[in-house]
Amino acid sequence: MITATNIQKRFGQLQVLKGVDLTIKKGEIVSIVGASGAGKTTLLQILGTLDIQSNQKESVLKINEVDVTGLRDKELARFRNEHIGFIFQFHQLLPEFSAVENVCIPAFIKRTAPDIAEEKAKELLDLLGLTDRYYHKPSELSGGEQQRVAVARALINNPSVILADEPSGNLDSESADVLHKLFFELRDQLGQTFVIVTHNEELADMADRKLTMVDGQIVRH
Numbered sequence: 001m002i003t004a005t006n007i008q009k010r011f012g013q014l015q016v017l018k019g020v021d022l023t024i025k026k027g028e029i030v031s032i033v034g035a036s037g038a039g040k041t042t043l044l045q046i047l048g049t050l051d052i053q054s055n056q057k058e059s060v061l062k063i064n065e066v067d068v069t070g071l072r073d074k075e076l077a078r079f080r081n082e083h084i085g086f087i088f089q090f091h092q093l094l095p096e097f098s099a100v101e102n103v104c105i106p107a108f109i110k111r112t113a114p115d116i117a118e119e120k121a122k123e124l125l126d127l128l129g130l131t132d133r134y135y136h137k138p139s140e141l142s143g144g145e146q147q148r149v150a151v152a153r154a155l156i157n158n159p160s161v162i163l164a165d166e167p168s169g170n171l172d173s174e175s176a177d178v179l180h181k182l183f184f185e186l187r188d189q190l191g192q193t194f195v196i197v198t199h200n201e202e203l204a205d206m207a208d209r210k211l212t213m214v215d216g217q218i219v220r221h
Contacts, residue, residue, distance in 0.1 A: 001026040005060040018216040029194045031204040034213035040197040048163045085154030089166035091146040093138040103152045124152035144175030161193040
């Protein structure tokens with residue numbers, strides 16, 4: 001599913017990632033933990049092709065057997081849209097759009113027909129317990145509901161993997177617990193793969209594997 005070898009990242013004189021090796025299997029839920037500044041989010045952004053490693057020629061990054069470092073900008077954007085879903089700490093929903101419209105955005109970027117995209121969006125919102133929230137705007141939803149809309153948006157294009165950066169960091173404990181259980185239900189029902197950066201120890205310990213990062217390296221599997 002994901003193979004990353006010798007991933008390094010440098011910002012000026014600061015080396016944030018120091019040769020990270022990582023393999024993620026299909027259907028696996030992997031958590032990444034560590035202190036602030038350990039490089040977790042930087043690694044996640046590189047895995048998600050939102051950023052590039054500093055040593056491209058000496059490293060490997062394959063997703064679904066595709067060497068993403070060899071893709072041009074447009075090819076990479078298309079690959080990201082079709083194969084990678086993102087969930088962030090803050091839901092990043094567009095306030096002027098309804099739940100259905102927000103979920104449809106990645107499908108529209110993929111040029112999915114509007115009626116097909118809307119049907120899939122409603123199916124996902126149903127799956128996530130938001131049947132009565134189709135046409136509510138983000139300001140009319142609770143924090144937990146907003147994050148579930150964000151999960152549906154991440155799923156709309158049937159991605160190979162979902163990358164989540166502190167997905168429950170902005171939620172109360174009850175909503176966070178619901179979201180955590182949801183990830184495992186999605187894995188069981190859809191075979192979805194998750195890589196989750198989190199400070200939430202409960203979520204981290206629920207994962208199939210917990211990786212610990214210290215000073216730009218993975219030190220424990």
